[in-house]
Amino acid sequence: MKRILYLSFYFEPDLCAGSFRNSPLAKELAKQADGKVIIDIITTLPNRYNTFDVGAPAFEERDNITINRVLIPKHKSGFADQINSFKTYFFEAEKIIKGKKYDMVFASSSRLFTAYLGYKIAKKQKIPLYLDIRDIFTDTMNDVLKNAILKTGVLMVLKNIEKRVFNYATHINLISGGFRSYFAKYKKPAYSYFSNGIDPEFLDLSPSPENNTGQCLITYAGNIGEGQGLHKIIPQAAKRLGDKYKFLVIGDGGVKQKLLEGLKAENVTNVELKEPVSRKELLEIYKKSDFLFLHLNDYDAFKKVLPSKIFELGAYDKPMIAGVAGFANQFINENVPNHILFLPGDVDGMVSQLKNYTYTTGFREDFIRKFKREQINTEMAKSILAYV
Incomplete structure (x- = not known):
């Protein structure tokens, strides 16, 4: 054999x-x-x-x-x-x-x-x-x-x-x-x-429940490394958006300390950090979120990449917030409807689009079928x- x-x-x-x-x-x-x-x-x-x-x-x-x-x-x-x-x-x-x-x-x-x-x-x-x-x-x-x-x-x-x-x-x-x-x-x-x-566990999801809390939950799950550059966007965006929005960051990584320092410097209270969780638990957290978040640092190398996270988040009926450039930006624009798309580190672009966004949900059937x-x-x- x-x-x-x-x-x-x-x-x-x-x-x-x-x-x-x-x-x-x-x-x-x-x-x-x-x-x-x-x-x-x-x-x-x-x-x-x-x-x-x-x-x-x-x-x-x-x-x-x-x-x-x-x-x-x-x-x-x-x-x-x-x-x-x-x-x-x-x-x-x-x-x-x-x-x-x-x-x-x-x-x-x-x-x-x-x-x-x-x-x-x-x-x-x-x-x-x-x-x-x-x-x-x-x-x-x-x-x-x-x-x-x-x-x-x-x-x-x-x-x-x-x-x-x-x-x-x-x-x-x-x-x-x-x-x-x-x-x-x-x-x-x-x-x-x-x-x-898109993995099987992200298929056949039930529609999102209605949020009656009065606060929009923006969830990021994954590595907290230099490549994601979360410290360059989340502390500043959280401060500008105020308590009407809350960021939930799930994960760990080499620059988690930079993110913590950024949150302290901006004196924000609307960001919660949580240790990595199992995929099963993550599915439940995504379900309760209002927006699903993705960000890459402003590196030339990342203009060529296509993050796997796009496929995970795109399977949900929730709007995607993505700060990416190059090929990933083009891919989301062409394949993932209902998004807020901005360039890495562009706090103004993210905040202004989010404040002007009319909230809507709906499964991306074509995207799911294709990928x-x-x-x-x-x-x-x-x-x-x-x-x-």
């Missing part, structure tokens, strides 16, 4: 976009490959949030899937922490596969490192490499690193790795159409554009299996 090595740093029951993408995709792949292919998944034990701890077995076997979960050091999502975590994942993965022969490697990667691990294994075994690229890491580092000497050195190393990995790949899936121009220089791989999608995760996974799994 043939074997696929499936690499994803995040997997269920972890709480993040990487886990939500790869857990159902792997199951669909196993379903289509049943009786013909074994899928060996190497991932990590849940670690996305330092403050959310949920148990998971280090090894699992489910029909034609095996799951190895690597224990990585506790971290707070800082840059050095992430390097240390990946080093552990890299070396443990190499130990797990020692003596095993595969027919192809599939790697889902947002920070390039998982793609690099996939490349090292595929090249050594002389087998096809299928990459699922969720972010352009060199772009992000170019924006995030402020020290010019450090930036030059890091980018030189990353671009060299990128060149080797992408030139070797047999097939590259780009999660955002905004990545297309960046990858035009890599001619060898075949390309596909399977985006994120069901199940449908996307079925096609993507077929695409992967074509190389075995």
